[in-house]
Amino acid sequence: MHEIDQTGRVTVVGAGLVGSLLAMYLAKRGFQVDVLERRPDMRREEIGAGRSINLAISTRGLHALRQVGLEEEALRHAIPMRGRMIHSPSGELAYQAYGKDESQAINSLSRAWLNKFLMSRAEATGRVRIEFKQRVQHADFQKGVLEVVDESSGSTREVRTPVMFGTDGSGSAVRRELTLLPGHGSAQEQLSHGYKELTIHAGPGGAFQMEKHALHIWPRGSYMLIALPNEDGSFTCTLFLPFQGPVSFESLQTPAQVKAFFEQQFPDALALIPDLVHDFFQNPTGTMVTVKSAPWHVDGKALLLGDAAHAIVPFFGQGMNCGFEDCVVLEECLGRHTRWQDAFEELFRLRKANADAIADMAVENFVEMRDKTADPRFLLEKAVEKVLLNAFPGQFLSRYTLVSFSRVPYRLAYEVGAIAGGIVAELCAGLTRAEDVDLQRARTLIHERLVPFVKEH
Ligand code: FAD
Structure with a gap:
């Protein structure tokens, strides 16, 4: 033995x-x-x-x-959750699918x-x-x-x-x-941001008060709010905020300050979080x-x-x-x-x-979620990424798909993601609509850079 x-x-x-x-x-x-x-x-x-x-x-x-x-x-x-739902400060919504189609989802x-x-x-x-x-x-x-x-x-x-x-x-x-x-x-390495959990309760009859099959994000630069759905119709929101600075856990000391902050930055979420002040001051601030x-x-x-x-x-x-x-x-x-x-x-x-x-x-x-998801350039790049994932299945691979929807080693996902990101950035130069992406050029770049790298590894 x-x-x-x-x-x-x-x-x-x-x-x-x-x-x-x-x-x-x-x-x-x-x-x-x-x-x-x-x-x-x-x-x-x-x-x-x-x-x-x-x-x-x-x-x-x-x-x-x-x-x-x-x-x-x-x-x-x-x-x-099949994609991200981005909430702008004025409450407009923009949806980005996570994968090449609806079958690729992460699960709350x-x-x-x-x-x-x-x-x-x-x-x-x-x-x-x-x-x-x-x-x-x-x-x-x-x-x-x-x-x-x-x-x-x-x-x-x-x-x-x-x-x-x-x-x-x-x-x-x-x-x-x-x-x-x-x-x-x-x-x-401790992150200089902490987090606080807040709740959006289920609506009447256990109804979801926002799109159920999405991870909701309110990207605001140096901070952000996200929400994931729960089985009972509620959403758990997480506010990520710096510990210190002009907009931070340190600067939000009173109920009035917290409410004003949400009114200004997350008005659509505020309307759905009746217990905001209570939750904010009762729930612990988490570290990462x-x-x-x-x-x-x-x-x-x-x-x-x-x-x-x-x-x-x-x-x-x-x-x-x-x-x-x-x-x-x-x-x-x-x-x-x-x-x-x-x-x-x-x-x-x-x-x-x-x-x-x-x-x-x-x-x-973290930088991508809180900062770039609100940037039109980023939205265009994500849309082009989706076009390429569908046009070149098995040949074009994105970092997010490899990390979340495959079991290839993370290190490889990191390296492939960097090459794929470079290709997308190059194809997006001068582009305004994802549908107009030059697929011939995309094929050449993918075959020159991505295919040989993946074969080698
Ligand atoms: P833990 O879950 O921390 O479990 C450790 C256990 O050990 C605990 O039960 C603890 O009580 C016990 N313990 C500690 N010290 C001792 C001791 N001295 N003696 C005996 N027992 C002890 N990961 C994802 O994959 N997806 C996500 O969406 C995700 N979201 C997250 C969101 C937040 C805000 C945070 C903070 C983390 C998130 N994570 C997510 C990460 C995930 O929570 C952790 O990676 C995961 O919990 C790690 O599991 P673990 O068992 O290693 O550690």
């Missing part, structure tokens, strides 16, 4: 989205999985769902759910529902035991010992484990311990961070996955999708190797450049 097959029990730290899914993968491989979770059980106690009420799941995340047999049920609770899903669903399905395998209110505060990787605080009693105990997985999110305690080891490092760490493992004893290894800002809707893809790749690595260390090393080698790429694309997409 090989080392991996011989290991009976493993421990996962954190029963968030990635930890719960990982537990399921490991259980399917035959391990007994002990999961230690700091929070109470959200299926029994009313607790804040954590960061963001809903999130967008796309091809990578859905693929992972499919592998463990959960995609269909998850999709039954999701709302497809309740984070709390998904987390509960994953925990329950992991437990239902009969091999996963989740212990709640158990906070890991220290890890000794060589001895295989975790020091765990019981949040109810305050008592501390030791948990022994041959292999541990750190899926304890962006502020990971496991990562903190790991970076104390020689040769390990981690860099964090990019974490790049390396390596993600200690020999064959510990491995970081998900936000613990690589937290990213939310503007590409890929943090969870990327963490779920980690699980897919780990599963492949475990199938190829007999020793944990070899599997962990390969996983890190395969994933690191891709995690870095999506981290960078997420930051770039």
